[in-house]
Amino acid sequence: GALVYQYPRRTICKSGTSMRMECQAVGFQATSVAWYRQSPQKTFELIALSTVNSAIKYEQNFTQEKFPISHPNLSFSSMTVLNAYLEDRGLYLCGAGDWSSQNTLYFGAGTRLSVL
Amino acid sequence: GDSVTQTEGLVTVTEGLPVMLNCTYQTAYSDVAFFWYVQYLNEAPKLLLRSSTDNKRTEHQGFHATLHKSSSSFHLQKSSVQLSDSALYYCALRGGSNAKLTFGKGTKLSVKS
Numbered sequence: 001g002a003l004v005y006q007y008p009r010r011t012i013c014k015s016g017t018s019m020r021m022e023c024q025a026v027g028f029q030a031t032s033v034a035w036y037r038q039s040p041q042k043t044f045e046l047i048a049l050s051t052v053n054s055a056i057k058y059e060q061n062f063t064q065e066k067f068p069i070s071h072p073n074l075s076f077s078s079m080t081v082l083n084a085y086l087e088d089r090g091l092y093l094c095g096a097g098d099w100s101s102q103n104t105l106y107f108g109a110g111t112r113l114s115v116l
Numbered sequence: 117g118d119s120v121t122q123t124e125g126l127v128t129v130t131e132g133l134p135v136m137l138n139c140t141y142q143t144a145y146s147d148v149a150f151f152w153y154v155q156y157l158n159e160a161p162k163l164l165l166r167s168s169t170d171n172k173r174t175e176h177q178g179f180h181a182t183l184h185k186s187s188s189s190f191h192l193q194k195s196s197v198q199l200s201d202s203a204l205y206y207c208a209l210r211g212g213s214n215a216k217l218t219f220g221k222g223t224k225l226s227v228k229s
Contacts, residue, residue: 004160032215042204044219051214093161095217103215104151109160 002028004096006108013084014116020080021111023094029074030096032103035067038091038110047092050077074098084115118143120209122220129197129227137192137205137223139181145211150183150190155204155222164205165192202227 003026013019023033035047048058050071058064071077077096081088091112095105123138141150149168153161167174170185179194190207204224208217 034215034217036219041221042224043221044206044217046216046218049214049216095215097215103210103213104163104166105215105217106163107153107161109158 002026002096002101002106004030004094004106004108006092006094006111008111009109010112010114012114012116015085016083018080018082019084019113020078021092021094021113023077023079023096023108025075025096025106028096028101028106029098030071030077031074031099032097032105033069033071033077034095034097034105035069035077035079036093036095038093040090044093047079081113084113086115089113089115118145118209118211118218120207120218120220122205122207123223124221126224126226129225131199131227131229132196134195135193135197135201135225137207137225139190139192139207139220141188141190141207141209143209143211147212149210150181151208151210151217152179152181152190152192153206153208153219155206157203161206197225197227199227199229201225 005024032051047062050056069079091110093110095107097103097105119142129135151166152164155161167183173182207220
């Protein structure tokens with residue numbers, strides 16, 4: 001089956017520092033990777049969508065300068081939160097999909113970021 | 117842009133009774149797909165159902181949903197809930213051929229004995 005692993009599961013960083021999180025797809029080719037942030041109120045905000053052979057598309061209020069994303073192959077993606085502050089706290093979810101499953105996204109359990 | 121509206125907040129149902137979680141949407145796309153995800157505490161959102169066919173019932177693990185484009189709805193139903201169904205449920209829309217999902221705000225289902 002399609003599995004997505006994210007690590008670390010939890011991390012704490014000091015205000016103004018940066019944190020890198022990783023996402024690995026197992027059992028399928030991740031032609032698309034979407035990074036979301038789940039707020040404390042449990043709503044999903046799309047940060048950006050990366051599709052192979054296309055530029056990474058960031059949503060409004062999210063920038064490459066703040067959330068640089070790498071999607072170097074069909075099984076891995078990473079995202080860094082640069083200069084993290086309190087408003088960046090939350091659960092960061094990676095959803096990966098492939099063309100054969102009509103781009104259905106399968107999610108990892110997320111990386112929970114706390115900022116001190 | 118696309119939007120998804122769900123029953124907000126908490127829905128409490130007694131074990132063995134039916135439940136319906138509402139989901140309506142707005143989109144300019146004609147090529148659309150719909151999803152229900154379930155998220156248990158501290159776990160990944162898991163795909164429960166998906167559909168892109170109008171008026172066709174989709175079922176999985178006792179849950180079912182039918183896409184009705186005429187009313188812009190994709191409500192989730194179960195005829196007899198179990199205690200283990202207590203979780204957060206999210207309805208999501210994908211417009212066009214890309215993988216971007218637009219989520220509703222989620223509905224928390226609490227099943228009591």
